[in-house]
Amino acid sequence: xxxxxxxxxxxxxxxxxxxxxxxxxxxxxxxxxxxxxxxxxxxxxxxxxxxxxxxxxxxxxxxxxxxxxxxxxxxxxxxxxxxxxxxxxxxxxxxxxxxxxxxxxxxxxxxxxxxxxxxxxxxxxxxxxxxxxxxxxxxxxxxxxxxxxxxxxxxxxxxxxxxxxxxxxxxxxxxxxxxxxxxxxx
Numbered sequence: 001x002x003x004x005x006x007x008x009x010x011x012x013x014x015x016x017x018x019x020x021x022x023x024x025x026x027x028x029x030x031x032x033x034x035x036x037x038x039x040x041x042x043x044x045x046x047x048x049x050x051x052x053x054x055x056x057x058x059x060x061x062x063x064x065x066x067x068x069x070x071x072x073x074x075x076x077x078x079x080x081x082x083x084x085x086x087x088x089x090x091x092x093x094x095x096x097x098x099x100x101x102x103x104x105x106x107x108x109x110x111x112x113x114x115x116x117x118x119x120x121x122x123x124x125x126x127x128x129x130x131x132x133x134x135x136x137x138x139x140x141x142x143x144x145x146x147x148x149x150x151x152x153x154x155x156x157x158x159x160x161x162x163x164x165x166x167x168x169x170x171x172x173x174x175x176x177x178x179x180x181x182x183x184x185x186x
Contacts, residue, residue: 004173005033007073012039012064012093016082019048019055021110024165025076025172026058032173037061037072041090049080064092069099074176079111079131079161088119097122101156104180108157108172110165114138117156127151128158155180 009029013022022038029036040046043063048055075097077084087093097120100107109117114130115137117123124142129151138145150159150167152175159168 002073002176002179003033004029004176007034007176008071009034009036009074009076009172009176010039010067010072011036011076011078012067012087012096013046013058013078013083014041014086014090015046016049016080016086017046017058017078018080018083018111018162019050020162020165021078021080021113022048022058023056024162025078025108025110025169028165028169029076029172034176036076039064039067039096041092049082064090064096067092067096069096069103069105072100072105074106074108074172075100076172077107077109077113077116079109079113081112084109084112084115088115094120104155106155106157106172106175108159108168108175110159110168111161114143114158117158118143122156126156127153128156129160130158131161 039062040060045057111131118141128143135145149164150171152171157171
């Protein structure tokens, strides 16, 4: 089984990510020994959203066009309203999510980021949670929505909101340490 200290984790995001939903997993996974990279659409820094206004920038390590799925053990998708709404119409972002799923790698989405799982066709037949306002989207995509702080189903981790980030990171670590997951049939 892989250890979190030997794992490489990719976060994909764009402007408008929920500040804590990128920073907390990035920082906590690094504290646990993982190598964490951030990919943005153009490889440039992105600006977060905090409260009711723009927040801090997050530095990028690479662009979407430079992503090598084979180099990573897990994919983390921060939420916010703006970030996942922009990413779910970015073909490169959706293809990245699908590629991680095809390889049986861990994918973790918090808050509104399950929109990307819906767009990638990964919700059907899967137990998931999300921010309450997109519950219907998850259900309409065939997911079984549950109101829990963090849910893992065959390597897909979902969480509701910033209050659940500690549990979200804990589930990511658990899933990485379990190893590759078989693709769940729809």
